[in-house]
Amino acid sequence: MTGSSSNEKEGQVTLHYPMLSKSNYVAWAIKMKVFMQAQGVWDVVEPRTTNIVVEVKKDKMAMAAIYQGIPEDLLLALAEKQTAKEAWVALKVMFMGEERVKTARIQTLKAEFEALNMKESEAVDEFAVKVSNIVSTTRALGDTVEESYVVKKMLRAVSSKFLQIASTLE
Known part of the structure; x- marks a missing residue:
């Protein structure tokens, strides 16, 4: 059997997260949602039902995805957030307003x-x-x-x- 590492990783996609800026929140949020859906972690940010139990690993993966797409100056604002959902909502409020x-x-x-x-x-x-x-x-x-x-x-x-x-x- 001959195989290469690229064959073993068939079906995997490397995601290059967009970087959030002062003027691109809407496009950034759309892309991040799709990326997190592709990774299977979007449901911790926006659960379909109210009774969903958030898996800690999924939540940390979603938080990591969010952190990948934000500049360092926003990192401190999100550092106190305990869940990906809290971080997502905080960003939405910062950029979309009350x-x-x-x-x-x-x-x-x-x-x-x-x-x-x-x-x-x-x-x-x-x-x-x-x-x-x-x-x-x-x-x-x-x-x-x-x-x-x-x-x-x-x-x-x-x-x-x-x-x-x-x-x-x-």
Whole structure:
């Protein structure tokens, strides 16, 4: 039997954790959630049921994943947290704010979304990315945004050179 170490590790993936910064919390949280789900430890951070018993090993693995993705200046803020869930919630509060701050941010994003119009010189892809970023951030803050609403906005906001296409699509 001939085998190499790469064959023995087939199916394993090396995860490169994203680094949290002042401006990327939403994207960071989405990536970290997926990484922790892939490792089978996300359920200690966000249990599906209230009666779940947290396994200490899973909790430590989830905490290690969180620590991998934060800069050293945040390490001290999380050092007193006993569980991965506590650390996750603390980061969310630090970056997303308390409930009234979240509500204000959602209102600002909604106003920004409504005021958004495609510039004549702008490519459709560029405009779609702007729309997508606002919608994703709004959803990450806990607000619902219906896909049909987003599509209608995009059709209304396209530049005049695309009006014929937008009318046909409607």
